[in-house]
Amino acid sequence: xxxxxxxxxxxxxxxxxxxxxxxxxxxxxxxxxxxxxxxxxxxxxxxxxxxxxxxxxxxxxxxxxxxxxxxxxxxxxxxxxxxxxxxxxxxxxxxxxxxxxxxxxxxxxxxxxxxxxxxxxxxxxxxxxxxxxxxxxxxxxxxxxxxxxxxxxxxxxxxxxxxxxxxxxxxxxxxxxxxxxxxxxxxxxxxxxxxxxxxxxxxxxxxxxxxxxxxxxxxxxxxxxxxxxxxxxxxxxxxxxxxxxxxxxxxxxxxxxxxxxxxxxxxxxxxxxxxxxxxxxxxxxxxxxxxxxxxxxxxxxxxxxxxxxxxxxxxxxxxxxxxxxxxxxxxxxxxxxxxxxxxxxxxxxxxxxxxxxxxxxxxxxxxxxxxxxxxxxxxxxxxxxxxxxxxxxxx
Amino acid sequence: xxxxxxxxxxxxxxxxxxxxxxxxxxxxxxxxxxxxxxxxxxxxxxxxxxxxxxxxxxxxxxxxxxxxxxxxxxxxxxxxxxxxxxxxxxxxxxxxxxxxxxxxxxxxxxxxxxxxxxxxxxxxxxxxxxxxxxxxxxxxxxxxxxxxxxxxxxxxxxxxxxxxxxxxxxxxxxxxxxxxxxxxxxxxxxxxxxxxxxxxxxxxxxxxxxxxxxxxxxxxxxxxxxxxxxxxxxxxxxxxxxxxxxxxxxxxxxxxxxxxxxxxxxxxxxxxxxxxxxxxxxxxxxxxxxxxxxxxxxxxxxxxxxxxxxxxxxxxxxxxxxxxxxxxxxxxxxxxxxxxxxxxxxxxxxxxxxxxxxxxxxxxxxxxxxxxxxxxxxxxxxxxxxxxxxxxxxxxxxxxxxxxxxxxxxxxxxxxxxxxxxxxxxxxxxxxxxxxxxxxxxxxxxxxxxxxxxxxxxxxxxxxxxxxxxxxxxxxxxxxxxxxxxxxxxxxxxxxxxxxxxxxxxxxxxxxxxxxxxxxxxxxxxxxx
Numbered sequence: 001x002x003x004x005x006x007x008x009x010x011x012x013x014x015x016x017x018x019x020x021x022x023x024x025x026x027x028x029x030x031x032x033x034x035x036x037x038x039x040x041x042x043x044x045x046x047x048x049x050x051x052x053x054x055x056x057x058x059x060x061x062x063x064x065x066x067x068x069x070x071x072x073x074x075x076x077x078x079x080x081x082x083x084x085x086x087x088x089x090x091x092x093x094x095x096x097x098x099x100x101x102x103x104x105x106x107x108x109x110x111x112x113x114x115x116x117x118x119x120x121x122x123x124x125x126x127x128x129x130x131x132x133x134x135x136x137x138x139x140x141x142x143x144x145x146x147x148x149x150x151x152x153x154x155x156x157x158x159x160x161x162x163x164x165x166x167x168x169x170x171x172x173x174x175x176x177x178x179x180x181x182x183x184x185x186x187x188x189x190x191x192x193x194x195x196x197x198x199x200x201x202x203x204x205x206x207x208x209x210x211x212x213x214x215x216x217x218x219x220x221x222x223x224x225x226x227x228x229x230x231x232x233x234x235x236x237x238x239x240x241x242x243x244x245x246x247x248x249x250x251x252x253x254x255x256x257x258x259x260x261x262x263x264x265x266x267x268x269x270x271x272x273x274x275x276x277x278x279x280x281x282x283x284x285x286x287x288x289x290x291x292x293x294x295x296x297x298x299x300x301x302x303x304x305x306x307x308x309x310x311x312x313x314x315x316x317x318x319x320x321x322x323x324x325x326x327x328x329x330x331x332x333x334x335x336x337x338x339x340x341x342x343x344x345x346x347x348x349x350x351x352x353x354x355x356x357x358x359x360x361x362x363x364x365x366x367x368x369x370x371x372x373x374x375x376x377x378x379x380x381x382x383x384x385x386x387x388x389x390x391x392x393x394x395x
Numbered sequence: 396x397x398x399x400x401x402x403x404x405x406x407x408x409x410x411x412x413x414x415x416x417x418x419x420x421x422x423x424x425x426x427x428x429x430x431x432x433x434x435x436x437x438x439x440x441x442x443x444x445x446x447x448x449x450x451x452x453x454x455x456x457x458x459x460x461x462x463x464x465x466x467x468x469x470x471x472x473x474x475x476x477x478x479x480x481x482x483x484x485x486x487x488x489x490x491x492x493x494x495x496x497x498x499x500x501x502x503x504x505x506x507x508x509x510x511x512x513x514x515x516x517x518x519x520x521x522x523x524x525x526x527x528x529x530x531x532x533x534x535x536x537x538x539x540x541x542x543x544x545x546x547x548x549x550x551x552x553x554x555x556x557x558x559x560x561x562x563x564x565x566x567x568x569x570x571x572x573x574x575x576x577x578x579x580x581x582x583x584x585x586x587x588x589x590x591x592x593x594x595x596x597x598x599x600x601x602x603x604x605x606x607x608x609x610x611x612x613x614x615x616x617x618x619x620x621x622x623x624x625x626x627x628x629x630x631x632x633x634x635x636x637x638x639x640x641x642x643x644x645x646x647x648x649x650x651x652x653x654x655x656x657x658x659x660x661x662x663x664x665x666x667x668x669x670x671x672x673x674x675x676x677x678x679x680x681x682x683x684x685x686x687x688x689x690x691x692x693x694x695x696x697x698x699x700x701x702x703x704x705x706x707x708x709x710x711x712x713x714x715x716x717x718x719x720x721x722x723x724x725x726x727x728x729x730x731x732x733x734x735x736x737x738x739x740x741x742x743x744x745x746x747x748x749x750x751x752x753x754x755x756x757x758x759x760x761x762x763x764x765x766x767x768x769x770x771x772x773x774x775x776x777x778x779x780x781x782x783x784x785x786x787x788x789x790x791x792x793x794x795x796x797x798x799x800x801x802x803x804x805x806x807x808x809x810x811x812x813x814x815x816x817x818x819x820x821x822x823x824x825x826x827x828x829x830x831x832x833x834x835x836x837x838x839x840x841x842x843x844x845x846x847x848x849x850x851x852x853x854x855x856x857x858x859x860x861x862x863x864x865x866x867x868x869x870x871x872x873x874x875x876x877x878x879x880x881x882x883x884x885x886x887x888x889x890x891x892x893x894x895x896x897x898x899x900x901x902x903x904x905x906x907x908x909x910x911x912x913x914x915x916x917x918x919x920x921x922x923x924x
Contacts, residue, residue, distance in 0.1 A: 216794030
C-alpha cells in the first residue's frame, strides 16, 4: 500500500480527478483536474507546483563523503564547490548504468544524493571503511518543485532571500516564514524552476506559503502526467522507461552504458578510480546504439489517418509504451517515451537506435497503430533537447 | 536600386505577413509596409495602460492553419497557444452552464436544462468536427471556380464534388442546410433548450450584421467550428502574449527569410503605369517600386482607396462598392485590479479561465439585433469575454488581470451617421459595463482602465473599412468564388501585378493565414517560382 506524501493533506483535497498512481511507494497525483493542458501550460507559461517527495534521498556526511561519491558516480564530485548541484549517474563494474540522480553539496562535508531507485545498500556497501554517515531521508524530507517562467517571482515573494544569486544547478539554505528549507535551482521540466526541500513535518506550511504566494503568478498544482510531457520536451530520460537499472534486470540487452543513453558527457575518465572506469574507457567508442530525439512527420501522419477517413488522433498524454522503429522494414531500435508537444506542435519521442541511424536528419519509420492496424509513419532524427528556453539557465 | 523590390506587401496584418513570409521563403525580395507603429493590424497586442497588455481587437485563435505554422516554423519564433477549454454562460435568473473538457461533467451540467440536449451534445460536436474536416480542402486551397471551364478548375470542382457527395446524401443535405439556414434553425434540429441554443447560436453572428435567426448564419457558425488545434477541430486557444504575438512570430519568420518589415510607413496609393501596378507611394511621398504589389487591406480600401476607380472597369468597381462591409461589433478591453466575482458562481475557478458568453437565450439575441437594425448599438448586447491573464500571467502585473469583451451589436451605420460614433463611444462602453455588471456585481469596483473600440475606431485607427472585422461579411454571396468579386477570387485582381491577400479574399476572416499563404502560392505559381 503506497504511503501518503507529507503534502497529502493538501494534494488530496484538490485532486478532484482522483487520478493517482504509485511512485516509488508513495501515492502521487497524475493530474489534479480534468484538464491536463492547463497543468502542462502552467509549467511553460506560469508556475507549476509539483510534489516530488517520492524521489529517494540520502544525506551523506563526514570527512570522506566526497571520496565516497567520487568513487561511486561517474562525475568527479571533488570538483564541486559548496552550494553546487550536479546531475550524474553511477555504474556497476562493467560500466552499466545503475541509476541517475543529483548530488548537492550542502556544506564542506555534507552531500545529498537523489535517486530513482533505493540506493542505501549500494551506498553503504561502497562506504565500508570510509568515515561517512549515510542517512536515508526519503521519508523525512519532503520536496516540492516550483517550475515555470514565474517560479522565481513565486518563491521570491515568500522566501527571505532573493534568488538572483542562485545560479542554475546551485542550492542554498533559506527560510519561508519560520521554516528552514533548502532551495535548489533544479528540476525535471527543462524550464526555469526550483525545488524546495523541507522537513516532512513542516511540509504543509510550505505548501500553503508557496501556493498563496503563487496566486498572483498563476501557480497551478500539477501532476505527473504534465511533468512527463515536459521532461520529454527537455530530452530528460527516465530510469525504468528509457533505460533500465542494470542491477534490477536479468536481460543483458537492457543494460546500457552512459554513452548509449546520452549521458556520456557526465563521464570523467581521467581521474581517481571510480566504479566502472576501466569498462567505460573501452565502452566509450564501442557503443552500438544511442539515445536520440525523433520527430514524427506530421503530413505522413495526417495522410495515414486520411486513408481511413479520420482526422489525426494523438493520445492526449505522454506514452511510455515502447514502439518499434524501422528502416527499410528492418527494426533498428525503439521509441521508449513519446508525446505530442503542445508547445512545439510536434509529435516527439526519445528513441534508442542502432548507431548507424543516429545522425540528425536521418529518416526512419515509426510504428503507428491506426484503426486497430499497425502501420508506420516517417520520422526524422533531431538534436535534443527539443525545447531549451533561455530562461532556464539565465542569471 | 535600394527602393526596388520583387514584391511590396501593403499592411503587416497577419495575412500580409504570411504572404510576405512565403514569398521571401521562395527567395523573393519583399518589403512589407505598415501604416501603424506596430505590426499585426487587428492581430495586435497593445500596452495602452502601463503593465496591461490588451489584445485590443482579435482576442482568441484557432483558425491559423497548421500547415502554415509548420511551413513558417512559428513555434520557433514565439508562437505559443494556450488552451481555452471551457465555455461559461451565466443567466440572468441566477443559473449558469459550464461546458468544459470533462465530457461527463458537461453532460451533467447540460442535463440540468435538458436531458435530451445533454445526450445529443457530444453528437453535435462530432458532426461539426466531421463538417470541419469536410470543408478543410476548401479552406486550405484556392477557391474552386464552378463557373470556369478551364480543365484544371473543372477537375478541382469535380474532385470537391466527389469529396462531398462521397460522404453520403445526409452530408450533402447537411451542407446545403448550412449554407442557407439560420444558426437557430440548425441548432434547433439538435437541441430543445434555449439555455443551450442561445449561447451556441452566437458563433453564427460574430462579425456579421445578421441575427441568430437570419438565413445564412449557420455557415458562420461552421466557420467558427473549423478551428483546428493540433488536429483537434473546434479547439480555441489564447496566444501567449496576446494575439499580437502571432503577428510578431510571423513577422520574425518573414524576416528570417529575408523580408523587410517597415512600420509607421502608411501607403497612400498604388502606382499604376500602363495598366500595371508598379509600386507604392507613401503618405510622406517616398516611393517604392516593385514587380508586384500585394494588398493585405480590405477590398474597398484596396481598390477604391489605394488604386482608385479610374484604373478599374466599372462593373468591377460596382461589385466592390456593393461588397458588404458593414461592421457590427465593438470591443471593450479592461484592466482589472483583481478577479471578477460572478453572482451565480462566486470566487476563482476554472469557469474564469475559459470563454465566458453573455447570450442568455435566442430572444435576448434577437432583441440585441433589433436595436442594430434601426441604427442603435444593442442596449443589452451579446458579449464574448475572456480573461487571458489567468492563463498567461505575462499580460498583466502579478495579481491583476486583463479582460477582453467582444461586443455585438455595434453597427457602423448608427442612425446619426458613423462619424457620430466618437460622441457615443463612452456611453457605449457604459452600456457594456452596466450589462456585464448584472452578472458581475463587483465589476465596476475593480476596473483600473478601460479601452473602448467602436466600429468607427476600428476603421479610423486600424484601417478596417466600416469596422468589419472580417474584411467583408462572411455571407454566402460573399464567399468562395464570389470573394471579393466574381471572376477575381483567386487573389489576382483586374489591375495587372496587383494581388489581394487579406481576409477579403478566399477563405475569409479570422486569424487563419490562408488568404495570405494561398495568395503567395498563387503568385509563385504564376511566376513559376
